[in-house]
Each structure stands twice: as structure tokens, then as C-alpha cells.
Amino acid sequence: MAESLDAVVVGAGPGGLAAGKRLAELGRNVVILEAYQEIKAWKPCGEGVSKETFQTAGVPEKAGVVSNELNMRVYAPSGKYVEIPLHGYAINKDLFLQEMAKIAVKAGAEIRVGERVESVVMENSRIVGVKTVKGEVIRAKAVIGADGYNSVVAKTAGIDNKTELIPVFQYKMVGVELDSYKTGHIYVGSMAPGGYAWIFPKDEEIANVGIGVRPGAPKVYLDKFIKDRPELFSKAKVIGVGGSAVPIGGMSKEISKDGVLIIGDAAGTVIPFTGAGIHSSIAAGIKAAETVSEGIERGDLSKEFLERRFLEKYDDWVKRINDSLKAMRVFEKLGDDDLNKLAEVLDYEDVIRLANGIDIKSVAKKLLKHPVLAAKVAKALL
Numbered sequence: 578m579a580e581s582l583d584a585v586v587v588g589a590g591p592g593g594l595a596a597g598k599r600l601a602e603l604g605r606n607v608v609i610l611e612a613y614q615e616i617k618a619w620k621p622c623g624e625g626v627s628k629e630t631f632q633t634a635g636v637p638e639k640a641g642v643v644s645n646e647l648n649m650r651v652y653a654p655s656g657k658y659v660e661i662p663l664h665g666y667a668i669n670k671d672l673f674l675q676e677m678a679k680i681a682v683k684a685g686a687e688i689r690v691g692e693r694v695e696s697v698v699m700e701n702s703r704i705v706g707v708k709t710v711k712g713e714v715i716r717a718k719a720v721i722g723a724d725g726y727n728s729v730v731a732k733t734a735g736i737d738n739k740t741e742l743i744p745v746f747q748y749k750m751v752g753v754e755l756d757s758y759k760t761g762h763i764y765v766g767s768m769a770p771g772g773y774a775w776i777f778p779k780d781e782e783i784a785n786v787g788i789g790v791r792p793g794a795p796k797v798y799l800d801k802f803i804k805d806r807p808e809l810f811s812k813a814k815v816i817g818v819g820g821s822a823v824p825i826g827g828m829s830k831e832i833s834k835d836g837v838l839i840i841g842d843a844a845g846t847v848i849p850f851t852g853a854g855i856h857s858s859i860a861a862g863i864k865a866a867e868t869v870s871e872g873i874e875r876g877d878l879s880k881e882f883l884e885r886r887f888l889e890k891y892d893d894w895v896k897r898i899n900d901s902l903k904a905m906r907v908f909e910k911l912g913d914d915d916l917n918k919l920a921e922v923l924d925y926e927d928v929i930r931l932a933n934g935i936d937i938k939s940v941a942k943k944l945l946k947h948p949v950l951a952a953k954v955a956k957a958l959l
């Protein structure tokens with residue numbers, strides 16, 4: 578039976594659940610459609626997030642959802658590392674998403690699982706709903722596409738959401754021998770060209786061990802990374818495996834058509850340098866919901882309104898994404914020697930700024946004094 582909703586959200590990942598919850602809070606009649614039978618992290622994930630992610634999502638920081646509290650070390654090819662004393666979390670993403678789902682439902686959103694969307698439905702050049710693979714048409718004033726980097730909403734609505742993807746591969750391992758299971762490890766250099774390798778311990782026994790590389794086959798690089806570090810991995814065994822892709826080329830040129838807005842990985846809202854997209858997609862979900870709600874109020878869900886208003890509301894994140902992309906573009910050209918030099922001069926606050934695209938100019942100014950890095954890094958960052 579045809580139904581008419583304020584909004585339909587496609588995808589119950591972090592972005593879609595945040596959008597659904599916020600729309601319900603704003604009194605909107607919203608349904609979230611999830612392709613899989615359960616709300617879960619179906620895609621592999623490092624599961625590292627900042628503490629602020631919990632605040633933005635409105636999820637309590639409780640044991641279980643939080644697997645582990647971590648500080649970070651970023652290793653240069655030489656083995657020298659910069660220690661980042663700030664603590665973030667390794668989460669259980671399955672439980673985190675289930676908490677988000679619970680909160681969304683309690684706010685009044687409806688979640689329908691096992692409902693894969695096949696396409697958007699268009700009438701008179703305007704999106705008026707979606708069609709599921711079962712053939713059901715669900716009509717809504719607005720559609721939010723939060724269906725990941727391979728977004729069906731973007732494809733079938735004709736939204737140009739191209740951005741650069743980095744292929745990634747990850748093992749869940751038991752028995753990695755770390756000096757502290759309270760430290761996450763990030764490795765940069767030619768062992769992970771154009772990307773990095775990570776070890777995020779979930780507890781004393783289990784760690785997510787992954788890599789992203791451009792170009793190339795990430796599994797080959799990850800296997801070599803592990804083989805080259807017998808001191809860490811000689812007793813480790815794989816209990817989980819998965820590959821995927823992360824959109825690290827910055828936000829897509831287009832994020833909307835009349836009646837539809839895409840967010841999260843679908844729109845490339847990942848922080849490029851780190852590949853972290855959980856927090857930024859939750860923030861995007863909230864801002865998209867507010868944009869759509871305002872549009873319904875004004876009777877204007879045009880591409881022009883949705884795109885302009887969303888980008889105004891999401892401006893802080895847009896700036897971070899752009900600056901992180903700028904820093905990534907400079908760093909991806911550096912060889913191991915330059916990275917080793919950087920490890921000698923950067924402190925942890927510089928590393929955080931560069932990776933997250935926050936005040937990268939201050940790092941550039943510091944590097945201007947360096948005989949080699951001034952030309953190669955500082956000027957490019959300015």
C-alpha cells in the first residue's frame with residue numbers, strides 16, 4: 578500500500594541512524610530502511626573513535642559499547658613514533674550502532690530491516706520516494722541517502738558523488754604481542770603507499786589490524802606488514818577478515834537533487850587523511866535531518882535549498898575535510914626519508930592538526946623554519 582512519509586532514510590549505518598533519530602526528535606514521520614536483517618557493522622571497521630563521537634551521537638559511554646580506551650602512536654618508517662596522549666575509544670561497532678538504533682526508535686523513528694532499496698522513485702524530475710528490491714514503493718517528501726560509498730540512492734538519483742576511494746583490508750587477530758593494549762598504533766611510509774597500517778587493540782587479546790593503500794592490493798601489503806613484524810605477530814591468529822573501500826577524496830561535487838540529499842560515505846564526508854568517517858557521518862546525519870525538516874517547513878526541498886542549507890550547517894566539517902585532504906595531498910608525495918624527518922620535528926598536537934584538518938597553517942608555519950621540509954611541506958600546506 579502506498580504511504581506518505583516526511584522522510585525515508587536509506588541505510589542504518591552511523592549516518593542514517595543519526596539522521597533518523599534527529600528527524601524523529603524534530604517531530605517528523607521517518608522510516609529508516611536497512612538492507613541487512615540486523616543493525617550491525619556489516620563492513621569491516623578499525624572501530625577507533627574520539628570521545629566526542631559519543632556526545633554527537635548521544636550514545637552513553639558504557640562498557641561493552643566501549644571496548645577499550647586508547648591513546649595513539651604514529652610511527653615513521655624509521656620506527657620513531659609520535660605519542661598522542663589524548664584518549665579515544667576502540668568501540669564495539671555492532672553494539673554502538675544498536676545503541677544508536679535504540680535511541681532513534683525511542684525518539685520515534687521506525688526502522689525496517691531486510692529492506693534493500695533498489696532505486697529512488699522520480700516523478701516530474703523530482704525524487705518522491707524509493708523502491709525496494711521486493712518491489713514496494715515507499716513515498717516520502719524527502720529521501721536521505723546514507724547507504725555508503727556504493728550508494729544506490731546517488732546512482733539512481735543521478736547525483737555525481739565520485740570521489741577517490743582507498744581499498745582497505747583488515748584482520749581481527751588474537752595474540753598480537755603489544756607492549757600496551759591501551760595504545761593504538763599507526764604506521765606510515767612505503768610499507769603502506771598512499772595510506773597507512775593500523776593496530777587497534779580491543780582488549781588484552783584481540784586487535785583490529787588493517788591497512789589502506791593507493792594503488793595496490795591491500796591484502797598483499799597487510800600480509801607483508803605482518804610478516805615483517807614477527808615480534809608483534811609470530812603468535813597471532815586471524816579470527817576475522819574483510820575488505821572494503823573508504824572514500825578519502827573529500828566531499829563529492831554534488832550531494833543533492835530535488836527531494837534527495839546524500840550524506841556520510843555516500844557523499845564522501847570521511848576525514849581524508851585518517852579515513853575516519855564515523856563521527857563525521859553522524860554529524861552529517863544530524864545536519865541533513867535539520868535541513869530536511871526546515872525544507873518541509875518552508876515547502877522547499879529543491880536541490881538548491883537542500884545543498885546550500887546543508888553545507889551552511891555542516892560548514893565546520895566541510896572545512897576540516899578540505900584541510901585534511903590538503904594535508905593528505907602533500908604527505909602522499911613524501912618518501913620515507915621525509916617522513917622520518919617529520920617525525921623528528923612534529924609534536925603530537927601537530928599530528929592531530931594535520932590528520933584532522935584543524936589549523937594546518939600553524940603546522941606549516943612551524944615547518945617553514947626547516948631546511949628541507951619548508952619547501953616540500955610547509956609551502957604546500959599554506
Ligand SMILES: Cc1cc2nc3c(=O)[nH]c(=O)nc-3n(C[C@H](O)[C@H](O)[C@H](O)COP(=O)(O)OP(=O)(O)OC[C@H]3O[C@@H](n4cnc5c(N)ncnc54)[C@H](O)[C@@H]3O)c2cc1C
Binds near residue numbers: 591625729745856
Ligand atoms: C576497514 C575500514 C576501517 C575503518 N575504520 C574506521 C575507524 O576506525 N574509525 C572511523 O571513524 N571510521 C572508520 N572507517 C570508516 C567508517 O566505517 C565509515 O566512514 C562510516 O561507517 C560511514 O558511515 P555511513 O553511515 O555513511 O555508511 P556505512 O557505515 O557504510 O553504512 C551504510 C548502511 O547502508 C546500508 N545499505 C547500503 N546499501 C543499501 C541499500 N541499497 N538499501 C538499504 N540499505 C543499504 C548498509 O548495509 C549499511 O548499514 C573504516 C572503514 C573501513 C572500510
